[in-house]
Amino acid sequence: MGVFDSILYGFQVTFQPTNILFCAIGVLVGTLVGVLPGIGPAGAMALLLPATFRFPATSTLIMLAGIYYGVQYGGSTTSILVNIPGEASSVITCIDGHQMARQGRAGPALGIAAWGSFIAGTIANIGLMFVSIPLAKAALSFGPPEYFALMCTGLIIVTYLAQGSILKAVMMALVGIILGSIGLDVITGLPRFTFGINELTDGVGIIPLVMGLFGISEILVNLEESLQREIFKARIKNLWPSLKDWAEAKWAIVRGSIIGFLLGILPGGGAVISTFVAYAVEKKVAKEPQRFGKGAIEGVAGPESANNAAAGGSLIPLLSLGIPPNPIMAIFFSALIIHGVQPGPLLIKQNPDLFWGLIASLYLGNALLLILNLPLIGMWVKVLEIPYRILFPLILLFCLIGAFSMNNVIFDLYVMIFFGAAGWVMRKFGYEAAPLILAYVLGPMLEQALRQSLLISQGSFLIFVSRPISGIALGFAFLLLLSNFFPYFKKRRKEYEGFKE
Amino acid sequence: MKQKGWKAGKIILGCGLLLMLLPIISFAQPYPTKPINLIVTFPPGGTLDTSTRILAIKAEKILGQPVIVSNVGGGAGSVALGQVAKKRPDGYDITSCASTGLIRIPQLRAVPYSHEDFVPIMHFTSVQSGLVVKSDSPYKTLKDLVEYARKNPGKVNYATSGAGSPMHMAMEYIADKEGIQWTHVPYAGGAPGLTAVLGGHVTAMSDSTEWLPHVKEGSLRLLVTHGERRMKSFPNVPTLRDLGFDFINETVFMIATPKGTPPAIVKKLEEAFHKAMEDPEFVRTIQNLEFDVAYRNSEDTKKYLEDAYNRFAVMIKKLNITKEPEKK
Amino acid sequence: MRALDQTSSLFWLLVSLSVFVESIRLGVGTPQNPGMGFLTLGASGILGILSLILFLQASLKKEKIKAEPLFAGKLWRRVLFVLVLLILYSRMMPVLGYLISTFLLMTGLFWILERKRIVWVFLSSIMTTLITYFVFSKWLNCQFPDGLFGL
Numbered sequence: 001m002g003v004f005d006s007i008l009y010g011f012q013v014t015f016q017p018t019n020i021l022f023c024a025i026g027v028l029v030g031t032l033v034g035v036l037p038g039i040g041p042a043g044a045m046a047l048l049l050p051a052t053f054r055f056p057a058t059s060t061l062i063m064l065a066g067i068y069y070g071v072q073y074g075g076s077t078t079s080i081l082v083n084i085p086g087e088a089s090s091v092i093t094c095i096d097g098h099q100m101a102r103q104g105r106a107g108p109a110l111g112i113a114a115w116g117s118f119i120a121g122t123i124a125n126i127g128l129m130f131v132s133i134p135l136a137k138a139a140l141s142f143g144p145p146e147y148f149a150l151m152c153t154g155l156i157i158v159t160y161l162a163q164g165s166i167l168k169a170v171m172m173a174l175v176g177i178i179l180g181s182i183g184l185d186v187i188t189g190l191p192r193f194t195f196g197i198n199e200l201t202d203g204v205g206i207i208p209l210v211m212g213l214f215g216i217s218e219i220l221v222n223l224e225e226s227l228q229r230e231i232f233k234a235r236i237k238n239l240w241p242s243l244k245d246w247a248e249a250k251w252a253i254v255r256g257s258i259i260g261f262l263l264g265i266l267p268g269g270g271a272v273i274s275t276f277v278a279y280a281v282e283k284k285v286a287k288e289p290q291r292f293g294k295g296a297i298e299g300v301a302g303p304e305s306a307n308n309a310a311a312g313g314s315l316i317p318l319l320s321l322g323i324p325p326n327p328i329m330a331i332f333f334s335a336l337i338i339h340g341v342q343p344g345p346l347l348i349k350q351n352p353d354l355f356w357g358l359i360a361s362l363y364l365g366n367a368l369l370l371i372l373n374l375p376l377i378g379m380w381v382k383v384l385e386i387p388y389r390i391l392f393p394l395i396l397l398f399c400l401i402g403a404f405s406m407n408n409v410i411f412d413l414y415v416m417i418f419f420g421a422a423g424w425v426m427r428k429f430g431y432e433a434a435p436l437i438l439a440y441v442l443g444p445m446l447e448q449a450l451r452q453s454l455l456i457s458q459g460s461f462l463i464f465v466s467r468p469i470s471g472i473a474l475g476f477a478f479l480l481l482l483s484n485f486f487p488y489f490k491k492r493r494k495e496y497e498g499f500k501e
Numbered sequence: 502m503k504q505k506g507w508k509a510g511k512i513i514l515g516c517g518l519l520l521m522l523l524p525i526i527s528f529a530q531p532y533p534t535k536p537i538n539l540i541v542t543f544p545p546g547g548t549l550d551t552s553t554r555i556l557a558i559k560a561e562k563i564l565g566q567p568v569i570v571s572n573v574g575g576g577a578g579s580v581a582l583g584q585v586a587k588k589r590p591d592g593y594d595i596t597s598c599a600s601t602g603l604i605r606i607p608q609l610r611a612v613p614y615s616h617e618d619f620v621p622i623m624h625f626t627s628v629q630s631g632l633v634v635k636s637d638s639p640y641k642t643l644k645d646l647v648e649y650a651r652k653n654p655g656k657v658n659y660a661t662s663g664a665g666s667p668m669h670m671a672m673e674y675i676a677d678k679e680g681i682q683w684t685h686v687p688y689a690g691g692a693p694g695l696t697a698v699l700g701g702h703v704t705a706m707s708d709s710t711e712w713l714p715h716v717k718e719g720s721l722r723l724l725v726t727h728g729e730r731r732m733k734s735f736p737n738v739p740t741l742r743d744l745g746f747d748f749i750n751e752t753v754f755m756i757a758t759p760k761g762t763p764p765a766i767v768k769k770l771e772e773a774f775h776k777a778m779e780d781p782e783f784v785r786t787i788q789n790l791e792f793d794v795a796y797r798n799s800e801d802t803k804k805y806l807e808d809a810y811n812r813f814a815v816m817i818k819k820l821n822i823t824k825e826p827e828k829k
Numbered sequence: 830m831r832a833l834d835q836t837s838s839l840f841w842l843l844v845s846l847s848v849f850v851e852s853i854r855l856g857v858g859t860p861q862n863p864g865m866g867f868l869t870l871g872a873s874g875i876l877g878i879l880s881l882i883l884f885l886q887a888s889l890k891k892e893k894i895k896a897e898p899l900f901a902g903k904l905w906r907r908v909l910f911v912l913v914l915l916i917l918y919s920r921m922m923p924v925l926g927y928l929i930s931t932f933l934l935m936t937g938l939f940w941i942l943e944r945k946r947i948v949w950v951f952l953s954s955i956m957t958t959l960i961t962y963f964v965f966s967k968w969l970n971c972q973f974p975d976g977l978f979g980l
Binding site for chain 2: 042046049053139140141142143144184186187188189190191196198199201202317321322323324325327330331334337338339340342343344345346406407408409444448452455456458
Binding site: 175188193220225388390392396428447 | 833834836837841844845848851855859860861862863865866867868869872873875876879880882883886904905907908911912915916918919922923931934935938939941942943953957961964965972973974
């Protein structure tokens with residue numbers, strides 16, 4: 001059976017009325033969950049799971065997948081409108097997305113995010129169909145040394161995100177690494193930096209951290225100003241991305257999709273890394289990099305495409321290897337098992353209806369999401385017209401509910417309030433939160449990869465350079481690091497020459 | 502305006518007082534008279550959560566009151582257990598946990614409770630785990646691997662999903678008994694470890710049943726399992742006991758309640774949950790997860806935990822498992 | 830910015846020093862076999878050096894324009910009030926339950942900017958509390974604490 005016969009067969013499966021219905025329910029719930037910070041995708045899927053026992057495995061999976069990428073679609077909405085990323089993979093969207101909203105360009109920002117997600121979803125889907133098996137095999141060659149090299153590259157790229165002082169951005173990244181090391185050390189299984197607090201053994205939660213540093217601190221800063229003038233004083237100009245917007249964003253979408261898809265395959269932080277790699281790439285290739293941070297549309301299009309493509313990419317390890325690369329895929333995994341389907345290399349052969357049905361449903365779901373989301377943009381933009389005195393208590397409440405309902409632990413609320421206050425002070429002193437959060441995500445992975453590599457090599461550092469992938473990646477990272485200093489040397493040289501004259 | 506607010510306050514206060522009195526009024530009725538809160542000690546979606554939710558749906562029909570399942574995640578179950586330990590022991594706040602949180606975690610690091618703060622109601626599942634290698638490796642049996650490690654000290658390394666886990670202890674137990682050395686490479690969870698062994702980055706993996714599809718499909722070889730009995734899907738694979746190692750992975754999923762719960766209530770819960778376990782949907786789910794449906798009543802589970810606790814204490818000392826230093 | 834950078838760099842220096850000390854206590858290990866404190870030792874060490882650089886940079890820079898005051902003239906009392914409210918809310922939610930504590934919180938928050946329309950404040954607080962309760966607790970199955978009164 002060729003790929004095209006297979007996908008036709010898949011569409012036959014998907015276009016059964018029940019499956020269309022399940023797909024629609026999935027994307028609807030996903031969008032809702034993505035927009036409301038109150039509940040994460042993992043929680044929503046797990047709660048719906050017992051209700052699906054009666055239905056066939058294919059329908060269940062189609063619905064769960066719908067929730068998953070629906071959340072990625074909806075996640076950008078709060079980032080753009082109110083500067084609250086629902087999860088780590090939409091932190092980057094805040095930087096330029098929220099600036100666009102402040103300039104009255106929330107419509108184009110949301111529009112390009114939706115279209116970018118749609119295009120990225122489609123590209124990822126095509127990749128999933130044709131190259132999933134070789135790519136999955138390639139992902140297996142990523143052992144601890146390769147991860148170490150990848151994380152090093154990632155951490156160096158973090159410094160590209162600095163809007164202001166690079167020195168301060170690097171300092172924030174270091175603070176992020178320290179924050180990330182709070183909790184259980186994976187290698188010894190012992191707690192560190194927990195101050196004896198049992199709730200901290202799993203570390204500082206990413207949701208309360210992100211919501212505190214971005215959402216809460218944003219509100220505090222706004223409250224401090226006299227609210228006689230409204231926050232979003234700029235008139236909303238247009239609802240859709242203009243032709244000029246499209247011209248600026250089209251290649252960002254394509255690049256973001258490819259980056260997201262490839263990095264999404266890697267277990268662990270693939271989706272998060274892909275968003276800021278995409279952002280850094282856009283900033284590097286842009287003619288006027290200084291526009292970034294002030295509402296550049298590529299800064300929304302690239303990362304938003306990347307995280308949606310990563311959602312597609314992360315299905316690959318699950319479907320072709322039976323390895324769930326993230327907690328959400330772990331729920332997919334148990335859903336399959338409960339239905340008596342064994343995820344793994346044999347899945348495509350043994351359950352073709354499930355595999356191809358799921359893939360066909362991704363096309364359907366992406367189209368449904370676009371149809372559902374484009375009209376919603378008009379409504380979201382109206383949210384900004386609500387006076388801030390009414391809006392801010394609601395945002396605060398949503399943040400509180402969101403931070404609480406991840407683990408149902410009150411302690412997470414304190415964490416969020418603490419980082420809200422910290423973020424407020426940090427802004428006053430000119431420190432940025434984005435490098436901190438990214439390093440917080442990458443730090444623990446870097447450390448584990450380093451220590452695992454050295455355990456495997458019995459303490460020999462050759463392991464990092466003798467393996468081709470890690471060697472090349474580390475070399476690349478080194479060059480990146482050097483390139484950070486080029487402008488500095490150039491400047492010095494100019495000064496020197498100026499002095500000579 | 503202010504008066505209005507005051508009035509509302511009075512009404513709320515009155516209602517509150519009335520509600521507080523309710524339990525006293527309805528004291529004469531037999532337990533349970535109101536919904537029972539069941540806290541799962543892991544986040545939603547995992548194996549413990551899934552099996553507990555099915556069990557709860559069945560149990561609430563038998564008990565005649567809703568069983569409200571909620572999740573409190575964190576610290577391998579210790580965050581939730583710390584909360585439940587402080588609840589009133591009236592049978593309305595119970596927990597579904599892995600025995601890990603009661604017997605292992607308190608011995609490895611400081612937690613705000615001990616295993617004696619809980620009365621087990623019953624245990625319903627025993628967890629399976631085992632040791633796998635890549636199928637294109639030359640090791641056909643555990644003995645092959647042990648012999649290779651003996652000849653090449655330090656060459657064999659194995660992944661697990663955590664230091665101090667039974668899967669880690671099983672490997673160190675073998676090493677101790679055979680007088681060999683192999684290197685432990687801990688990973689954050691089963692999936693990364695699985696990737697490592699499939700990619701050939703580590704020699705072997707000792708973990709719970711994440712490896713199952715790959716063993717069935719033939720890319721990994723199962724050398725030994727850690728359970729009390731052989732696995733139904735792999736009747737030819739020996740257990741550690743079969744090979745003469747006195748070690749089993751004793752992790753069970755169980756329902757427990759805070760210490761001091763009246764014995765009559767414990768009895769009632771025990772009966773209800775035992776009956777719920779017979780439901781075919783529950784049995785099928787556990788089998789799909791490749792675990793064993795295993796039951797012990799309150800009394801036996803208590804003894805079982807006590808023994809496991811002591812055996813673990815001996816094992817930590819013997820195998821030099823690192824634990825958190827005592828606070829001065 | 831000069832004074833600000835000086836203050837903040839000293840703060841980070843303090844943080845890095847304490848993390849540094851704790852990392853040593855946790856055990857650094859060797860480069861061949863890094864221990865629990867290895868990465869944090871490195872991170873805090875570099876953080877310390879960078880904060881020193883920042884301090885020197887800020888001190889050497891000649892600044893003629895007087896820096897904008899941090900708090901004076903701004904409504905920082907409002908921020909403090911919100912923070913206290915949030916902490917109280919987290920403290921009281923397990924005791925009072927979601928409904929009562931959320932109502933109180935929302936009343937406080939709406940009141941900040943709408944001091945004159947008390948009735949409006951009460952009504953909208955009740956509305957938001959009830960709507961979020963139904964959406965999150967009943968519909969999305971979030972598990973809020975019940976509190977003393979079982980509400």
